[in-house]
Amino acid sequence: MLRTGKSAGRLHRGPLPAPDETVVVKQYASAFAGTSLAATLTAMRIDTVLLCGLSTSGCVRASAVDALQHGFVPFVVRDACGDRDPRPHEANLFDLQAKYAEVVSLETALAALER
Numbered sequence: 001m002l003r004t005g006k007s008a009g010r011l012h013r014g015p016l017p018a019p020d021e022t023v024v025v026k027q028y029a030s031a032f033a034g035t036s037l038a039a040t041l042t043a044m045r046i047d048t049v050l051l052c053g054l055s056t057s058g059c060v061r062a063s064a065v066d067a068l069q070h071g072f073v074p075f076v077v078r079d080a081c082g083d084r085d086p087r088p089h090e091a092n093l094f095d096l097q098a099k100y101a102e103v104v105s106l107e108t109a110l111a112a113l114e115r
Contacts, residue, residue: 022040024036024037024040028062029058029059029061029062029063030059030062030063030065030066031059031063031066032063032066032067032070033062033066038070038072041072046072047071047072047073048072048073048074048075049063049067049072049073049074049075050075050077050109050112050113051063051064051067051074051075051076051077051081051101052076052077052080052081053080053081054081054082054083055081055082055083055084055088055089056076056081056082056083056088056089056092056093057083057088057089057091057092058083060076060081060092060096061092061095061096061100064076064096064100064101065100067101068100068101073102074100074101074102075101075102075103075104075109075112076093076096076097076101076102076103076104077104077105077106077109078093078103078104078105078106079105079106080106080109081093
């Protein structure tokens with residue numbers, strides 16, 4: 001679970017991390033910039049990441065590009081991302097699929113997690 005901005009130190013209402021889950025607090029658009037995320041995932045022998053969140057044109061895109069540059073296989077979950085307007089959302093999903101990540105449905109992502 002990642003938090004950014006003024007609320008970085010607080011967890012918002014809604015789903016909370018399990019006691020054994022790692023929480024990474026980020027200050028920049030990418031979840032990898034200035035955090036221990038890449039090292040943590042590598043230590044856990046994780047090679048693939050599922051990305052979701054707000055905004056598709058900002059944090060999601062930056063994290064997908066950085067995930068690829070750190071050697072991970074990024075998957076962006078189309079149904080779990082959003083933006084201020086559908087046009088940059090769709091344009092960035094199109095561009096991410098073309099260059100940096102696999103864009104998948106929530107159903108596909110959940111099926112992958114079950115394997």
